[in-house]
Amino acid sequence: MMEINGNTCPEYNLRLSAANSLIDKVKTEIERNTLVKKNLVWLELTGCSGNIISLLNGANPDFKYLITCMTDLIYNNSLMAPEGEAALDALFNNTENGFILAVEGAVSIKNNGLYNIIGRWRGEPITALNAVQLLGEKAAHVIAVGACATHGGVSAARPNPAECVGVQSILKRKVIKLPGCPCHPDWFLGTLAHILLYGEPELDDRDRPLLFYSTLIHDRCPRRSYFDKGIFATKLGEKTCMFKLGCRGPVTRVDCPVRQWNDYVNWPIKDDTPCIGCAMFGFPDKMEPFISYNTTRKR
């Protein structure tokens, strides 16, 4: 966390603790029985499972607390004990009472979705497209988690052979979007906690929660003063501004510089690699090239 004169900046402190505060309130209210747990369905579609892996790394709270105390996890194909027909029974038989649907991975629409079959139920193949259409219409809230679910992401990168699209392209309803490759555990858990307590959080014009997506990385970058002074890194490993190497911090709206990753210890720019814009719509195609040399001269 950035420190100013040995003390933590109060604004940064508040931002960092926002997700925590919400989750603490959920804990208290569930213990007092003033808040009822909701069912959570986590669909993994066309992607790399990176978002569920990221969520397993959550620290405040940890994953165990999420699936036992905050919600009842009805379905996640990577983590649940049942498999095959039994797993899909759990998915389709427990989705009547205001469940929350989290989706990671893009939706393949080529050949009516046949490029991604998530299982067989009652003898019929269930495509990812079927599952999103069916569950997406019934869910109380839909959260698209990660780059692929929010806008297609890596799964929809050129040449996009499976014709992948984001969840919003399939559903005619509000889809809360948490872009990032992967999504930070706090972005998901904080959004979920807000939904449990107060309903949908305040969103920007692209349906991202303002709690986490309100400032550009560039605006909170610890190397911003180098940019303002025109002091630029010419190769990786230098401690100055990586603008001339192609850093996407100036076009990427999320709180990585404040929150950081892996239990809040580090993030790409702190480790001398440019931001590749993974939390921005259009990633990866529109954020490439990730690194460039021989560009413009220093000012």
Added chain:
Amino acid sequence: MIESGKSICQRMKQISEEAEKDIKTIFMQSCIYTRSSALYELGAKIVELEELCEGLIEYEDRQVQPTQLSITAEELSKYSGKNGMPAYVAVNGIVYNVTNNAAWAAATHFGLTAGKDLTGEFASCHAGQSILEKLMIVGKLI
């Protein structure tokens, strides 16, 4: 941030009106402390006027002089931001310098590269946004 020429001039006009009041106070008031206070205010206003003048000069440098240059599409293509060249892009017939524009890291922007006429792309993404007036003008595309 550089303000528009109009907003700088409006502030200058406002300061000169306030300064007239200060001068009147210095002439009319017999109290030495009130007069000293007005004199101090007048000094502060002169300092602000100097700063505004500098801002206006900087604004004029960016907006007026460069538009004299005429640039062909072929010349524009050399300013791709590669191998030490500056990065220029054209929108609606005006060529802008985006070399040090934060959103154009390594002379690329959401899959677009510099050295091109991006009128269509600009209209499809930034219609109605005040972006162009903040960019440095290089010349006209002919």
